[in-house]
Amino acid sequence: MVAAYRTRFLIALDLSAVVLSLAVAFWLQTSSPWMEPRPFMWLTYALLAGGVGLFCTLRMKLHLRIWQYAGVSEMFSILSAALWTGLLPYAAVNILFGWNVPKLILLHHMMGMIFMMAGPRLLWRAFCDKFSTRRRKGSHRALIIGAGSCGTLIAKELLQNETVAVVPVGFIDDDPYKKQLSVYGLPVFGGRDDIPRITETEDIDEIIIALPSVSKSQISHIINICKSTKARLKIVPDLHELIQGQGAVRRVRDVSVEDLLGRDPIRTDLAHIANYVEGKTVLVTGAGGSIGSELCRQIAPFAPDKLLLLGHGENSIYLIEMELLNTFPDLRIETVIADVQDRKRLEDVFAKYRPQVVFHAAAHKHVPLMERNPSEAIKNNVFGTKNVAECADLFGAERFVFISTDKAVNPTSIMGTTKRIAEMFIQSLDKHSKTKYVAVRFGNVLGSRGSVIPRFKEQIAKGGPVTVTHPEMVRYFMTIPEAVQLVIQAGAFAKGGEIFILDMGKPVKIVDLATDLIRLSGYEPGIDIDIQFSGIREGEKLYEELLTNEEGLSSTVHDRIFIGKPMQINRTELEFEIRKLEQVLGQHPEQIRAVLKHLVPSYRNVS
Structure with a gap:
């Protein structure tokens, strides 16, 4: 009922604008349009203009538009309606009746219609915008970085969406031509160097980085500037993700630690990857884990003939299987519940499926936990790898x-x-096998199970404190998707026996990571949430390295992948030492460590 009254009101408003503006046009030209000899001309003209105006109003659907959100298209509709409502009656009375109506009447008529039709609508929109902003005065004040198309879209949505408890205050943009200008009535305060000052003077609660097409390194630089403020940080995703979304504001997310790394997207050689994966039977061990499951996700688009998901935990394998079936319904998937320590079971799997490409991700990886369970680490990481590698050769x-x-x-x-022994074993095996054996070495991955980021987030959610082992603890970090993408790419470069080292970027201090995560969560380190140092845990070292002393470093055609020089390893001697390692399983940890030290002379026990 309300909608019907609104429609009738708008139609009546537009018809009134047509007739009244025509009367004003005649009055301006003749001073008395209703006096002789003009009343018949005026009435005829008015009826024609009213009929054409009604048709144009309905045709342009001016009565159906929501003028609270009016934009360029709505204004164009009014201009079009005014143009045709002015021209057609003018042409009719001049051509059909032979009247010589002055051109100024046509001009004044069209200008009057535009003013009378657009004016009330724009006033209504201005009132709604002002009323909406006032009503949300208690909301968070937001500063938008980027006054381009994305930033202005975010601002427009925030101004119009009354359900969002965020009110935009202004923009930051490095373009000097935009400085001191305004968009939607919001000022462009200045460039990125002005962020700390503007945040303080304008009492900003939230900073929204709306630069989806800017490089990752630039985003990282801007985030580092924003970290000096107390405002909560949010970011608009990349353009592809934004296009997929239904609303710009809905796509805005909190800034993550991954954004801080500042690395641009990886350049992938799709042709080389497709050559060794497409149409092949591919086996992924540890397929339910963080790295293994991501390997499956990124291998699937390259259309393997069959993808084998092998894992020990049935729940994790089930979850990745369901995800892949949903995303890639045509992909042939086989799930295999097996333990890599079970040699007979592995031989049965290899005999049945004959995998052509094997990604071995199954491993025990938690450092302090493996210090307390050395035999289990050896059984899984050394003998498990040995089993899978030998089956790959055998089949x-x-x-x-x-x-x-x-x-x-x-x-x-x-x-x-144990990981170093596994590297040595596959290098020795490569010399006597037709299978190409390679290892890919990288540092910590953000968000993997048992990694520091999820633990920090849990501690922050509980109100702290956040525990860091040592103020000088440094680690290399990479996101799971980019690490896996480089792993698959490195596999394309395999000639046999190489250890590929991934470019992990600059090492990051763990205490800085904790500080950033607290700030990104909207808290102040040391005030809202404390950071406590718990001491280095068993087996840990302050600094990680990517190369042994014996390994030189050479580049590949990929700027993020390097090769450590293959070492000369005597397989007979290595097999003999591994048998000695097998004999000490289950014995006192010191006896196990002594054999490990003999196998890997660079091993230093810091427990």
């Missing part, structure tokens, strides 16, 4: 990619040492 796999870690370099932990 003719083309390529074997082993997921290693920077903790294997000059290791101080049981976990790192």
Whole structure:
């Protein structure tokens, strides 16, 4: 009922504008349009203009538009309606009746219609905008970084969306031509260097980074400037993600630690990857884990003939299977519940499916936990890898990619040492096999199970304190997707025996990571949430390395992947030492560590 009254009111308003503006046009030209000899001309003209005006109003759907959100298209509709409502009656009375109506009447008529039709609507929109902003005066005050198309879209939505408890205050933009100008009545305060000052003077609660097409390094630089403020940080995702969304404001998310890394997207050689994955049977061990599941997600688009998901935990394997089936319904998937320590079971799997490409991600990786359970680390990381690698050789796999870690370099932990032995074993096996064996070594991945970021987030959610082992603790970090993308890419470069080292960027202090995460969560470190130092845990070292002393470093065609020089390893001697390692399983940790030290002379026990 309300909508019907509103429609009738708008139609009546537009018809009134047509007739009244025509009367004003005649009056301006003749001073008395209703006096002789003009009344017939005026009435005829008015009837024609009213009929055409009604038709144009309905045709342009002026009565159906929500003028609270009026924009360029709505104004264009009014201009079009006024143009045709002015021209058609003018042409009719001049051509059909032979009247010589002055052109100024046509001009005044069209100008009057535009003013009378657009004026009330724009006043209504201005009133709604002002009323909406006032009503949300208690909301958070937001500063938008980027006065381009994305930033202005965010501002427009925030101004019009009454359900969002955020009111935009202004923009920051490095373009000097935009400084001191305004968009939607909001000022452009200045460039990025002005962010701390503006945040303080304008009492900003929230900063929204609306630069979806800017490089990751630039975003990282802007985030570092914003970190000096007390405002909560939010960011608009990349353009592809924004296009997929239904509303710009809905796509705004909190700034994550990943954004701080400041690395641009990885350049992938799709042709080389497709050559060794497409149409092949691909096996991923540890497919339910953080790295293994991401490997499955990124391998699936390259259309393998069959993707084998092997894991020990049934729930995690089930989850990744359901996700892949939903995303890639045509992909042939086989789920295999198996333990890599079970040699007979692995031989059955390899005999049945004959995988051509193997990604070995199954491992025990938690450093302090493996210090307390050294036999389990050895059984899984050394003998499990040995089982999978030998089955790949026995059943003719083309390529074997082993997921290693920077903790294997000059290791101080049981976990790192077991990974180093696994590297040595596949390098020795490569010399006597038709299978190409390679290892890919990288540092910590953000968000993986057991990693520091989820633990910090839990501690922040509980109100702190956030515990850091040591103020000088430094680690290399990479996101799970980019690490896995480089792993798959490195597999394309395999000639056999290489250890590929991924460019992890600059190392990050863990205490800085904790501080950033507290700030990004909207708290002040040391005031709202404390940081406590708990001491270095068993097996940990302050600094991680990516190369042993014996390994040189050479580049590949990819700017983020390097090769450590293959070491000369005698397989017979290595097999003999591994058998000795098997004999000490379950014995006192010191006996186990002594054998590990003999196998990996660079191993230093810091427990």
